[in-house]
Amino acid sequence: MNVIKIIFKNSIRMITLLIAVAIASFILVTSSPIDPVQSYVREGVAVSAEQREEIANYWGLYNSPIERFENWGKNILNGDMGTSLIYRKPVSEVIGEKFQSSIILMSISWIISGILGFVLGVIMGVFESSKIDKFIRNICFIISSTPSFWIGMMFLIIFSVKLGWFPIGFSVPIGVSSDNITFSQKLYHAILPAITLSFSSFSNIALHTRAKITEIMKSNYILFAKARGESLFNIIKRHVLRNALIPAVTLQFASISEIFGGSILAEQVFSYPGLGQTAVDAGLRGDIPLLLGIALISSIFVFLGNIIANILYAVLDPKIREGAKYSE
Amino acid sequence: MKNIPEIEIENLSITFKIYEKGLIQKNIKTISNLCLKAYKGEILAVVGSSGSGKSLLAHAIMGILPKNATVTGSIKYKGSELTEKRIHNLRGKEICIIPQSVSYLDPLMKVGSQVMIKNNKSCFEKMRNAFKRYDLCENAEKLYPFQYSGGMARRALISTVEQTEPSVIIADEPTPGLDKQMAYKTMKYFRDFADKGKAVIIITHDIDIAVQYADKVSVFYGGTTLETTKAENFIKGEKYLCHPYTKALYNALPQNGFKPVEGFQPSPYDVFEGCIYYDRCDIRCEKCKENIPIYNFPDGSGFVRCINGY
Amino acid sequence: MNRRKKTIFLICVSIIVIFSVFIGGLIIPETALKADFSIKNSSPSLNHIFGTDYMGRDMFLRTIKGMSTSIIIGMVSSFISVVIAVVLGTVAGTFSKYVDGFVCWLIDFVMGIPHIILLILISFALGRGFKGIFIGIAVTHWTSLARIIRGEVIQIKNEQYIKISKKMGKSKFYIMKNHILPFIIPQTIIGGILLFPHAILHEASVTFLGFGLSPETPAIGIILSESMKYITTGYWWLAFFPGLVLIIVVVLFDILGENIKLLINPYTSQE
Numbered sequence: 017m018n019v020i021k022i023i024f025k026n027s028i029r030m031i032t033l034l035i036a037v038a039i040a041s042f043i044l045v046t047s048s049p050i051d052p053v054q055s056y057v058r059e060g061v062a063v064s065a066e067q068r069e070e071i072a073n074y075w076g077l078y079n080s081p082i083e084r085f086e087n088w089g090k091n092i093l094n095g096d097m098g099t100s101l102i103y104r105k106p107v108s109e110v111i112g113e114k115f116q117s118s119i120i121l122m123s124i125s126w127i128i129s130g131i132l133g134f135v136l137g138v139i140m141g142v143f144e145s146s147k148i149d150k151f152i153r154n155i156c157f158i159i160s161s162t163p164s165f166w167i168g169m170m171f172l173i174i175f176s177v178k179l180g181w182f183p184i185g186f187s188v189p190i191g192v193s194s195d196n197i198t199f200s201q202k203l204y205h206a207i208l209p210a211i212t213l214s215f216s217s218f219s220n221i222a223l224h225t226r227a228k229i230t231e232i233m234k235s236n237y238i239l240f241a242k243a244r245g246e247s248l249f250n251i252i253k254r255h256v257l258r259n260a261l262i263p264a265v266t267l268q269f270a271s272i273s274e275i276f277g278g279s280i281l282a283e284q285v286f287s288y289p290g291l292g293q294t295a296v297d298a299g300l301r302g303d304i305p306l307l308l309g310i311a312l313i314s315s316i317f318v319f320l321g322n323i324i325a326n327i328l329y330a331v332l333d334p335k336i337r338e339g340a341k342y343s344e
Numbered sequence: 345m346k347n348i349p350e351i352e353i354e355n356l357s358i359t360f361k362i363y364e365k366g367l368i369q370k371n372i373k374t375i376s377n378l379c380l381k382a383y384k385g386e387i388l389a390v391v392g393s394s395g396s397g398k399s400l401l402a403h404a405i406m407g408i409l410p411k412n413a414t415v416t417g418s419i420k421y422k423g424s425e426l427t428e429k430r431i432h433n434l435r436g437k438e439i440c441i442i443p444q445s446v447s448y449l450d451p452l453m454k455v456g457s458q459v460m461i462k463n464n465k466s467c468f469e470k471m472r473n474a475f476k477r478y479d480l481c482e483n484a485e486k487l488y489p490f491q492y493s494g495g496m497a498r499r500a501l502i503s504t505v506e507q508t509e510p511s512v513i514i515a516d517e518p519t520p521g522l523d524k525q526m527a528y529k530t531m532k533y534f535r536d537f538a539d540k541g542k543a544v545i546i547i548t549h550d551i552d553i554a555v556q557y558a559d560k561v562s563v564f565y566g567g568t569t570l571e572t573t574k575a576e577n578f579i580k581g582e583k584y585l586c587h588p589y590t591k592a593l594y595n596a597l598p599q600n601g602f603k604p605v606e607g608f609q610p611s612p613y614d615v616f617e618g619c620i621y622y623d624r625c626d627i628r629c630e631k632c633k634e635n636i637p638i639y640n641f642p643d644g645s646g647f648v649r650c651i652n653g654y
Numbered sequence: 655m656n657r658r659k660k661t662i663f664l665i666c667v668s669i670i671v672i673f674s675v676f677i678g679g680l681i682i683p684e685t686a687l688k689a690d691f692s693i694k695n696s697s698p699s700l701n702h703i704f705g706t707d708y709m710g711r712d713m714f715l716r717t718i719k720g721m722s723t724s725i726i727i728g729m730v731s732s733f734i735s736v737v738i739a740v741v742l743g744t745v746a747g748t749f750s751k752y753v754d755g756f757v758c759w760l761i762d763f764v765m766g767i768p769h770i771i772l773l774i775l776i777s778f779a780l781g782r783g784f785k786g787i788f789i790g791i792a793v794t795h796w797t798s799l800a801r802i803i804r805g806e807v808i809q810i811k812n813e814q815y816i817k818i819s820k821k822m823g824k825s826k827f828y829i830m831k832n833h834i835l836p837f838i839i840p841q842t843i844i845g846g847i848l849l850f851p852h853a854i855l856h857e858a859s860v861t862f863l864g865f866g867l868s869p870e871t872p873a874i875g876i877i878l879s880e881s882m883k884y885i886t887t888g889y890w891w892l893a894f895f896p897g898l899v900l901i902i903v904v905v906l907f908d909i910l911g912e913n914i915k916l917l918i919n920p921y922t923s924q925e
Contacts, residue, residue: 029759029762032759033759033762033763033766034766036763037763037766037767040763041767041775043779044775044776044778044779045775045778045779047779048778048779048780048781049780049781157905157908158901158905161851161855161901161904161905161908162897162901162904163855163858163859163862163897163900163901165859165862165878166878166893166897166900166901169878169881169882169885169893169897170893170894170897172885173885173888173890173893173894177885177886177888178888235447236443236445236447236448237447237448237449237450237451239403239408239443239448240441240443240448240449241450242406242408242435243403243406243408243435243436243440243441243443244435244436244440244441244461244504245432245433245434245435245436245437245461246436246461254450254453254458255450255453258450258452258453259450259451259452262452273765273766273768273769274768276768276771277768277769277770277771278770280768280770280771280863281770281859281862281863284862284863285882295771295774296774296863296864299774299775299777299778299863299865300864300865302778307774307775307778310771311767311771311772311775314767314768314771315766315767315768318765318766318767318768319766322762333452334452334488334490335451335488335490338488338491
């Protein structure tokens with residue numbers, strides 16, 4: 017019962033937030049002084065007044081902002097996000113296409129950073145203030161202070177340029193028709209960007225997990241487990257992991273936002289044609305419908321992550337699940 | 345057999361390293377020169393007011409003190425030194441502790457399964473029998489600690505010692521928070537353990553209840569034991585007790601006048617020479633500022649740490 | 655060296671290094687960055703410890719100058735962020751449930767769009783350039799600090815002395831000004847310093863993507879974005895050193911924040 021209530025409450029919240037995101041993004045992009053027509057046809061290319069008129073009319077640039085928002089909102093609800101100016105295709109189609117390559121990247125690194133972060137966090141937390149803890153902690157601190165795109169550049173220089181182990185960029189081999197691309201080829205091209213992307217979030221996960229584990233290790237129930245003669249291995253297996261799991265899961269789903277943001281940079285460095293690079297293109301070239309579409313999709317993604325985290329929390333925590341005498 | 349105590353503690357001191365103002369490191373002695381003997385088939389009640397470091401004593405025996413603690417003195421089990429390695433192998437098997445509250449149970453594990461030390465059939469049966477004995481219904485196995493009442497948690501904690509056949513059981517504050525009836529019932533469980541031939545050490549500030557079930561009472565004050573005496577002496581009367589503090593405790597009991605003990609317990613930050621009870625003692629004299637000898641009672645039932653002897 | 659001396663030592667070192675990079679960037683004249691094609695793309699040497707770029711400009715000087723720009727942007731926008739965080743955090747903690755609910759909703763809303771996307775949107779809305787970066791970073795980085803301050807305020811609010819003050823008929827505003835704000839100042843200082851690394855990293859990221867500053871501005875993001883063009887040529891120093899300096903400055907700010915935290919917090923200051 018409780019779980020259903022939580023799902024309901026979260027969904028309502030997500031819908032209000034999404035509407036707010038839609039309105040805010042719309043206001044932001046439409047108030048831009050950047051002339052969409054000019055940036056569409058690229059600087060330096062002369063546009064005749066007639067052509068300009070035609071394009072502007074086509075996008076409804078002369079209507080009032082409220083009318084335009086109304087229009088756009090109505091279309092969105094019907095699943096029509098407009099037409100991309102760069103690709104001259106429906107935005108939903110472009111996003112769908114790009115999302116497919118991005119999702120490989122994001123899910124690989126989401127899993128890598130989650131597992132790596134958790135394992136390192138557990139090691140640090142269990143052996144708190146030992147040499148190994150200090151060593152890993154310093155590394156995590158430095159990595160969290162390093163821009164992920166720079167790590168990507170260093171990977172490119174070392175592994176692609178110097179050693180030649182990996183391709184310089186792109187999600188697929190160049191000059192191979194899309195039907196002939198195998199999954200392993202896609203994976204091969206996604207490895208470096210995915211590792212780069214993992215770097216943007218694993219250290220945070222590790223540091224947070226460490227904090228949680230040290231707290232657990234200091235608890236009375238661990239002390240009692242020790243007094244009962246349980247081995248360290250057993251204590252970790254029976255108690256530490258169990259208690260660290262809930263916060264770890266929450267953290268993992270909350271990291272979706274970070275992964276999404278990081279993917280934009282990683283894709284840019286590796287010229288990986290995913291959603292992130294498309295967002296940058298849309299922003300630089302003034303493709304308003306596409307930019308809006310990506311902003312919306314990305315926040316749906318983030319909110320879904322949050323909702324899943326909240327639901328899992330409710331399902332995993334017996335206090336909420338069993339619902340007995342629980343007050344905040 | 346009676347001559348060799350199951351647990352014998354001599355001159356135990358526990359010191360913690362603490363950072364003071366600036367960067368001066370200071371050592372604070374929470375337990376000093378503590379002596380204790382626990383025999384087979386007996387309940388030894390270690391009584392003293394709250395915050396006097398009694399739980400640390402239990403943790404020291406179990407070898408679960410925090411890392412910044414240093415222990416000196418000796419703890420012997422069955423006549424031989426209880427080294428760190430030895431307690432590692434013995435704890436949870438031959439020496440068991442019953443902690444004081446529900447916070448010692450893993451909040452995310454069903455109580456039944458965490459009472460079981462290993463996940464096998466014999467442990468399961470032992471758990472189920474223990475639950476039955478302590479009036480915990482079968483349903484209680486499947487509940488989480490937060491669904492337990494204080495009394496239930498206490499009984500579940502007690503049932504953990506039935507997983508093995510320990511010869512020493514240390515109970516840390518088993519009665520506070522329980523109503524009188526429950527408290528007596530709990531003490532009865534410990535009496536049963538002792539009658540089955542185990543050595544039971546109960547650490548408590550509930551002197552009233554403790555003296556009714558224990559064989560011996562050890563009076564704990566300011567980090568050390570001032571007197572160990574037969575529990576019956578507490579019932580017989582003030583003149584059977586030796587140390588001024590023990591007498592004061594006796595007089596503070598509700599049935600004996602409820603007289604409060606004046607003054608405060610010394611803090612572990614204060615460094616003491618001589619008798620630790622000096623400040624509050626009615627019969628103090630200059631000699632009390634020197635080293636205080638331990639006088640053992642002739643019948644071997646205990647000792648007193650006071651220059652006036654017994 | 656004892657712990658507290660070490661803490662103070664680290665604080666001093668961080669401040670000195672950050673300050674010298676900052677000042678260094680300001681006093682390097684434009685003329686020092688003139689193109690000299692005779693020495694273009696030379697690898698690091700004693701004359702040019704970070705090497706030179708495709709126009710023969712010294713990469714060390716460019717990096718310091720760029721870092722200095724980044725520090726200014728980071729400081730100003732962090733400051734704005736801190737102000738927003740303090741105002742919203744205290745307001746949420748002090749006033750009614752509805753105000754609190756609204757602020758929490760606002761925090762969720764800002765966190766609901768991935769930072770970089772939001773920064774792109776804002777930069778786009780403000781026609782790119784300096785302004786976009788400043789405002790973008792200022793309005794996206796206050797959320798976590800606001801949450802901390804809100805929690806802090808709620809905790810203080812339940813203290814006895816606040817309750818007494820309320821009973822004595824003091825207004826909410828009076829309590830906020832006299833009892834709550836002084837209490838959260840240490841948290842705010844630490845939060846502000848720790849916010850800075852994020853601000854700088856995001857500034858570098860957005861500039862790297864091509865939003866924000868114009869290509870002529872010496873900024874770390876622009877330098878790195880430029881070096882992307884030469885990445886296949888093996889001119890590794892163009893990307894390596896500027897990034898390294900960026901990391902060092904960010905790490906130093908982290909060290910600064912963490913150590914001040916150690917000093918201010920009465921519990922850890924004892925360790």
